[in-house]
Every structure is written in structure tokens, then in C-alpha cells.
């Protein structure tokens with residue numbers, strides 16, 4: 001089951017709160033602990049709390065703190081985006097959301113309201129957030145002001161955007177529809193929308209659309225003089241009380257607000273009487289314009305009355321006040337219990353709640369998004385802080401990454417190199433390393449050196465390594481670091497920012513060796529594409545793999561993908577899809593695919609297959625219509641290192657994808673390489689995955 005649902009509308013004033021309230025109410029009937037999360041809240045000039053959050057916490061007695069229920073105000077969002085801090089925005093939202101997800105059974109996420117930057121910005125922000133949180137969406141479509149055909153067209157174009165961004169849509173709820181058009185819209189939805197998407201239509205309701213006197217008082221910036229306890233009175237209509245009293249009375253409808261200059265004592269008293277009279281409709285309240293208050297005798301009279309309608313005084317003139325009244329939008333807030341109950345009832349009456357809960361219960365989030373992937377990696381690494389050795393202390397990128405890793409308390413570190421040089425670099429780079437969690441060792445004068453030399457000699461003497469050679473080897477950072485891991489003095493090693501792959505991994509191949517049941521060490525990259533994470537193997541180790549080695553690479557890569565939460569569907573890449581091409585290289589891949597099927601019948605695998613057929617559902621269907629992998633491969637196995645290494649670099653450089661790795665797989669203990677072109681973030685990520693691998697290592 002998906003652990004959350006995202007409720008979004010594609011334009012302003014769609015009445016989304018009816019759906020959030022109604023849905024929370026029905027979900028609480030089946031799920032014990034639910035949190036409410038609104039990633040972006042409205043700005044409030046006087047720092048008042050967001051009424052959506054307050055209403056949800058108050059009405060449903062949720063056990064969440066107000067501060068935990070949102071990430072940013074709308075203006076903060078605009079500022080950060082303007083400064084180019086998009087990733088910070090998304091990371092912060094994921095962080096807050098995840099905290100709620102971890103402590104609750106379910107999270108109801110309420111999308112952004114529309115504040116003025118334009119519907120497309122706000123809707124695309126909603127889609128972006130839903131996508132990055134990896135949760136399905138319910139769309140609330142505005143029904144008022146549109147014909148059924150227009151509503152359907154709007155919904156279809158929104159669905160197209162969601163499809164393109166691969167955000168699953170569970171339901172479309174059209175709200176505030178003119179009741180006479182319901183049947184027509186039902187028919188259009190039935191003909192035009194996929195049967196997989198649930199639809200419901202909530203008719204326009206005056207009760208939900210009318211603002212209360214409290215909202216009017218706030219909207220006109222008024223001071224409440226009388227009738228404080230009747231501020232929840234709904235305002236269905238308003239009139240200007242500038243005419244003669246008898247004319248004013250004839251214009252009264254149920255729940256009318258009268259805007260009148262404060263010195264019109266005749267109108268004020270008449271309206272109070274009308275409110276009490278059986279022969280006139282209920283009056284919602286009065287607004288006194290022009291900064292005028294009723295004369296003293298009238299005030300005295302009012303003060304002596306028990307039942308009064310709310311009376312609000314404003315400084316603005318009648319015309320301006322009326323304009324303000326007209327623009328007040330009805331909202332739901334904690335004290336307005338009647339409206340809350342009415343909203344919940346309207347939702348339940350018009351929605352197939354059983355089908356909706358069932359749909360939510362059976363929906364699965366599709367894949368893992370890059371941001372979520374990286375967030376989860378760091379979180380997992382922190383669970384058991386491992387000790388990682390970084391042999392290339394002379395590289396400033398290594399020191400910067402070390403600073404970041406220690407600051408975020410992800411690992412403990414040993415950095416190899418000359419202590420004084422490293423300290424000078426740290427000073428120059430303005431990096432402070434937390435001394436409790438870092439150790440700087442120079443291999444050449446380390447007290448560990450003699451024991452490490454003897455161990456290397458013992459391990460490699462059968463390979464013609466003598467003591468002199470072992471001494472020379474062990475003064476090299478890659479050998480020393482790898483020996484620390486071998487001896488259990490560190491849990492993993494990351495190197496390769498300066499040294500080549502051969503230099504970095506040869507010591508591990510020589511004496512850390514493969515773990516039981518694995519004969520080939522290979523590697524994967526986690527390719528964080530714009531909207532999903534896929535696995536590329538092998539892009540770093542085996543130049544010309546045999547069929548047997550290719551099968552090993554595929555199986556290890558699938559296991560690595562499982563270890564990191566990606567469901568494996570293996571594509572054995574070639575220049576042929578099925579029998580479309582021939583040649584020795586195609587046959588090698590075909591044999592490798594057969595070996596994977598024999599060795600691991602549980603793993604979905606397809607091969608030979610071309611890259612386009614592996615990842616594009618349409619091409620996949622066309623080229624290999626019966627394949628379970630074609631079009632949705634998550635683990636892509638390259639036929640040789642020329643293809644693998646350059647493909648990962650091409651994707652990384654041309655698309656801006658983050659490539660995490662190469663992560664070596666098949667070793668007894670984790671040792672990982674870096675590309676010499678790596679960034680500080682690449683080093684950070686590789687240390688994080690090394691720490692996670694170390695958590696899985698059985699000693």
C-alpha cells in the first residue's frame with residue numbers, strides 16, 4: 001500500500017478542503033495513525049497559523065505538532081526557487097515528509113493552494129513534490145464557471161501532464177458543479193477518462209461557498225463591535241443599506257449582509273428587528289462603512305439587547321468595502337464546526353468512499369525518485385555509523401566531502417596522508433573536521449605498518465611477493481587502506497579521486513577477494529535520472545566479460561539493486577532485440593541471459609535487448625511484445641566495458657544525471673572506486689553507499 005496520498009487541484013478556489021477533510025475522515029476509519037502534511041502554506045501577514053493545518057489537527061485530534069506539518073510558506077518557496085535553490089526546497093520537503101511517514105501509518109499530503117504566481121507554476125510545483133515524494137495523487141477539479149465539456153478537457157490535459165511525469169492518478173473529484181449538469185459530466189467522464197481512475201462529482205453548495213461573518217470581518221479588516229458569538233453566521237448575499245428603510249427590507253434574502261454607513265441608526269435597528277421577525281429572513285450581519293459608529297443612544301440600545309447579529313466597523317468607504325466583501329472567499333477553519341461537518345457529509349454523500357479507500361490501499365508507489373533515493377541512503381547509513389577510510393587525503397575534494405560527511409554524522413573517517421599537509425589544506429579550505437570522528441594516518445610512519453606488511457607478505461607470497469615488495473606496496477594509500485578494511489581496522493574504503501581504477505581496486509581483488517558463492521567482482525552505478533533511479537553494470541571493472549561473467553554481473557547487479565530498494569528487471573543489452581541482429585557478440589549476450597535464467601529463475605531478465613526497447617514502453621512493446629522486462633528495465637547490463645563505461649559517462653554528462661558509484665559488488669568487504677572526474681557530492685554519495693554495504697557485511 002502506498003503510505004500517502006497527495007491531494008492537488010489544478011487551479012484556485014476548487015474547494016480542495018472538502019476532499020482533504022472528507023478523505024481524512026474516512027481514512028481514520030481504517031488507518032490508526034494518520035498525519036496531515038501541507039508542504040507549502042499560504043503567507044500570513046500577521047504570522048497567523050495556517051488554518052488548514054489548524055483545522056485538521058483540531059478537528060481530527062491529530063498527534064502532530066503544527067511546525068511538523070509544513071515545510072515552507074509560499075513566499076519562502078518563491079524566494080528559494082528564485083535563488084536557484086530548487087534541490088534544497090525538495091530535500092527539505094522530503095525530510096519533513098519522511099519524519100511524518102516514519103512515525104505514522106499514513107500521511108495525507110495537501111497540495112499547494114493558488115496564491116498568484118500563476119496556475120501553471122503552482123500546479124507544476126504540486127506535481128514536482130508528489131513526484132519526488134513518490135506518492136499517488138487525487139485531482140480536485142473546479143466545476144464552477146465551466147461547462148462539463150470544459151471541465152473534462154481541463155482534466156484530460158492535467159492527466160496528460162501527470163502521465164508524462166509518471167505521477168499515478170487514483171481519482172478525479174469534480175467539485176462545486178451546478179447540480180443540473182451532473183449527469184452530463186458523469187457521461188463525459190465515463191466516456192473520456194480511463195476506467196482505472198475513480199471519478200466523483202460534488203455539487204455546488206451555497207453552505208460551503210458562503211463565507212462566514214468572521215471571514216468577512218477579517219476580509220474587510222474590520223473591528224467587531226457587537227455579536228461576537230454569531231461570527232459563524234454564513235453570508236449568502238450582501239446589499240448596500242443606503243436606500244430608504246422600506247426598500248432595504250424588501251431586498252433581504254436569507255443570510256444577507258448589509259453594508260451601511262455607521263450613522264444609519266434606522267437601518268441598524270430595522271435589520272435587528274428583521275432578524276428576529278418571523279416575517280423576514282435571517283440577517284447575516286452588518287458592516288458599518290466610512291469609519292462611522294452609531295450614535296450614543298443607538299449604542300446604548302444595542303448594548304442592552306441579548307440577541308444581536310455581528311456588527312463590524314471599517315474605515316473604508318461603502319464602495320471600497322463592498323468590493324472587499326465581494327472578494328472574500330469562503331474557507332474552513334477550526335471553530336466552524338458546522339461547515340466542517342457539512343464538508344465531510346458532502347464528500348461522503350457524493351464519493352464512493354469504499355472504492356476510494358480500496359484504491360488507496362492497493363496503490364503502490366512505482367519507483368524510487370532520485371531525491372528520495374539519496375535521502376534514504378543517508379538515513380540508512382546513519383543507522384549504524386561505519387568507519388570508512390579515504391586514502392587520498394591530499395585531494396581537496398576528499399577533504400570537502402569529509403567535512404560534509406562528518407557534519408551530517410553519516411560515518412566515522414580515517415583520512416590517509418601527511419598530517420601537516422592535510423591540516424594546512426583544511427585551514428585553507430576553511431573546513432573543520434569533528435575530531436572525535438576523524439583520524440589522520442600517514443601510512444609510512446604508522447605503527448600499523450609492520451603488521452600490515454607481514455600480513456600482505458603472508459597473503460601474497462605464493463604470488464611471488466617478497467618482504468621488500470610488500471613494504472613498498474603497503475606504503476601506498478590504496479594498499480594501506482584496503483589492508484585496514486581486511487584487518488577490520490576500518491569497515492570500508494573509498495578511493496580513486498586521484499588514482500586510476502586499476503590502482504584502486506587491485507589490492508582488494510588480491511586479498512579481500514570475492515565473497516562465498518561469487519567468482520567475479522564487478523560494479524554498478526546507480527544512475528539518478530530526472531524521475532527514477534536505474535542501475536548500470538558493469539561500467540568499471542571487467543573489460544571483456546565472457547557469457548559466464550556477464551551472467552555473474554547481471555545477478556550481482558540485481559542483488560545490489562535489491563539491497564538499495566530498486567526492484568530488479570534485468571536487460572542484457574546488445575545491438576539486437578531478440579533475433580533482430582546476429583553476430584558473435586549477440587550470441588555472447590544470449591548465452592549469458594540463459595545462464596541468468598538457469599542460476600536465478602526468480603529474477604526477471606530479458607536479452608539480448610537494445611537500450612531503447614529496454615527502457616521505452618512503446619518501443620519495448622513493438623520490439624519484444626511478450627517481454628515482462630522490455631520497456632521497464634531497471635537493471636541494465638552492458639555487453640562490455642567500452643559500452644558500459646562510456647554510456648554511464650555519456651548519460652551523466654549529457655543529462656546532468658547523478659551517477660553514484662562505481663560500487664564494487666562481489667567482494668568480501670566493501671571497497672569502492674571513484675572516477676577521477678568526481679565531484680564532492682560524488683565522493684559523499686560513494687562513501688554513503690560504502691557505509692551501507694559495510695552494514696550488510698558479515699564478519
Ligand SMILES: CC(C)(COP(=O)(O)OP(=O)(O)OC[C@H]1O[C@@H](n2cnc3c(N)ncnc32)[C@H](O)[C@@H]1OP(=O)(O)O)[C@@H](O)C(=O)NCCC(=O)NCCS
Pocket residue numbers: 463501502503505506509510514519520521522539540541542543645662
Ligand atoms: C580490474 C583489473 C584492474 C584487474 O586487473 P588484472 O590485471 O586482471 O589484475 P591482476 O591480474 O593483477 O589480478 C589480481 C587478482 O585479482 C583477481 N581478479 C582480477 N579481476 C577480477 C574480477 N573481476 N573478479 C574477481 N577477481 C579478479 C585475479 O584473479 C588476481 O587474483 P590472484 O592475484 O590472487 O591470482 C582490470 O581488469 C582492469 O584494468 N579493468 C579495467 C579497469 C578500468 O580501467 N576501468 C575503467 C575506469 S572505471
Ligand SMILES: CC(=O)OP(=O)(O)O
Pocket residue numbers: 496499500501539540645662673674675676677
Ligand atoms: C569509473 C571511471 O570511469 O573512472 P575514471 O573516470 O577515473 O577512469
